[in-house]
Amino acid sequence: MYDVLPYASSKEPWLTTARWRAIERHFREMVLRAGYREIRTPILEPTELFKRSIGEATDIVSKEMFTFVDRGERSLTMKPEGTAPAVRACIEHGLFAEHPLLKLFYIGQNFRYERGQKGRYRQHQQLGVEVFGATDPAIDAEVLALAMSFFTTLGVRCRLHLNSVGTSECRATYREALKAYVRPSLAHLSEEGKMRFEVNPLRMLDTKDQKDLAILAGAPVLRDFLSEESSQHFAQVQEYLTALNIPFAIDDGLVRGFDYYSGTVFEIKGEGLGAQDALGGGGRYDGLVEECGGTAVPGLGFGIGMERCLLALEALGIAPPQDDESPVAFIITAGEQQAGKTTAVRLLQTLRSAGIAADMDYLGKNFRRQFKRADDLGTKFYIIIGEDEVASGTVQLKDRASGEQEKIELDSVVPVIKSKLL
């Protein structure tokens, strides 16, 4: 857990709201251009939703959910991922019936009860998309292309790891073949490996244990067990990616942590991120909607980790394009009795109403300190109002960069500033 603050600390410069907004905007613009529409789902969902969709045997469900019982004796869980809630919402509101092809995106907080470390937080934000209704490999390519271009346009170097886990039938056949292969060496497997052998054999492939890797080196490969259809679909996805000039690496060991994946799965890994190098991941989940109680609607999507993205940019020394938070104009009042104060208060509102970012001092600072404050905020223009100006209905407009100053009519402040901004 952490706070995102309005001002940068030298220790964690990525942890500022300006950077977060910049990334969110980058993502929003990209997916809106591609025809995706935003969905927002609640943080709390019935625990059952995640158990059913993600799978009881997965790490997330078995030990990483923030789950509690509410006053009505219902078991609720703070969402650990965004896909299941989106599916639930779409079923509940009949979106699948109304939209044969549904392209959605979301920006939201996810919660996982894990030990925190760099790039891994109990509350983290994901930027994601979900597409429902299409089995066309071209949509797989679109989703992959979006995830990749999100990073590449930011300047983040990353690698796309790709695999296909086929249909549940493909996996069932493969699972048996894999177990048959490993069984003779079972005694030599790590404790973790043995456990996975029983609970979730495919996850054995995901190990980093050297001994296990050696045992699995000659194991049958899931790809060889794909049905004709799955295999062709996967080949087609690769062809499109090649046509799009998106480099990828087939990763036979890539098995995602959720049970609902089918067909195309992928992970995007960054460089220089330490242990938490997965910037994003996702895949196809053709059986999920049905599993959650809807009609059979195919789907796929990805999630990108906001914190990891910011961390990656930081590691590369790239500052994301941020909003200019400086005021255009800063009003400075002068004179014994703060003569221009009332005029200033009114002018400030006028400027803002006209769409010009403007501010003034509220701490009773002296004339000189008001300039300093304006400088600190990075204003473009100072507007000086004193007794003389009030008397003549004018203001002094001074350009900070050039130092040039002119006396203009109070009523012409807005048009003059606007013309100077062009």
Added chain:
RNA sequence: GCGACUGUAGCUCAGGUGGUUAGAGUGCCAGGUUGUGGCCCUGGAGGUCGUCGGUUCAAGUCCGAUCAGUCGCCCCA
């Protein structure tokens, strides 16, 4: 859930082998006549030394516990 390391001003950090009122830089505030800014000069505020307990005449410093954070394992975003 497991392991290693770290906790001293808002921030970045100093504070050999325990010894008076715990320091610096930076930031913040004020002043340098409230009619001209950035720079500069002067001054000021701000710390129960993470917390609790122990050893000692004496603890920021040694010991224990606890909490928090960082990093790694696991897993993932």
